[in-house]
Amino acid sequence: MRDLRAWLVTVAARTSYNVLKSARVRRESYVGPWLPEPLLTGPDAAAAVLMDESVSTALLVVMETLTPAERVALVLHDVFDVPFGRIAGVLGSTPAAGRKLASRARARVAAVQERPRVSRAETERVLKAFKAAADAGDIAELVQLLDPGAVHVADGGGKVTAARRPVRGAETIALLAVRQIEIRRPDTFQIVEVNGSPALATFCGDVLVWLDTVEIADGRITTWRRLANPEKLGHI
Structure with missing residues (x-):
């Protein structure tokens, strides 16, 4: 055997x-940065998934490199x-x-x-605060929520508009977040569990247009990943 x-x-x-x-x-x-397809792992998942760090977004991104x-x-x-x-x-x-x-x-x-683990509650708090500040166009609040050296990575796959290179710096990312809201004008959002961590799902009507995940250190976002490629969002 x-x-x-x-x-x-x-x-x-x-x-x-x-x-x-x-x-x-x-x-x-x-076309542009690549992000792994999201795995729905929360109570809304169609099937139970054995969860550990092996499916975290950060680890999947590293494995791909x-x-x-x-x-x-x-x-x-x-x-x-x-x-x-x-x-x-x-x-x-x-x-x-x-x-x-x-x-x-x-x-x-x-x-x-080896990175410090952030609690689910803290991640949800930061995601909701980031969403509220972006919707309000509050650049100052967004900058406070972002680490000065933060990086934004977006995966549009050439299918939708998305930054084709990583964007760095709190102020630049804050301006981008507000600008994207002004252009797309999404109307609803929901916190879901993806790859074992909270994620922000943003909708225009019934269509899921963005799925945001973050890495946090000392209460600030160090990495903001936005999955916008519709081919990767269809099963969520």
Whole structure:
């Protein structure tokens, strides 16, 4: 049975490796920043989801920056306890190279997992305050809610209007948030749970137009991610 498990893991890993390499090629032609598709995990989810940090938006974003080889080496060794000799066979490399790939990937993942966790209540509070300030056009309040070095990342996928490069700085992001409200004029919003954390879903009529997630430190937003690509929002 152990040999069968090892064979299945190896076959799945080789297939995944090929898929990842193909996806990476497609991603290189993607318009603007890429964000992972949201996974609805709260009480409104159609099916129960086993939640842990492995599906957090921040971690999924970091995983996407890994090369296919780094991701396969990390998952095979750290999750399935596959020896580097066998990993080398999957990747067509050497055990030493596989060990180095896993080590690099592990360090980047650890940097995300070591960030202080913010409570659900605090995240909801900041999201609602940010939404209220943007709706009111209150630039000063938005700047107070944003870390001076905050970054805004938007994924429109070339389907809708969205910043095609990360936007940095509290004042610049505040102005952008107000401008987007003035242009789109959404009418309703709802707090939902996505990837294990509160997110702000904004609607125009019955159409979900934005899904915002944030990272917070010391009560201020350090990263604001806006998913606007309709192809990624259709299942929410």
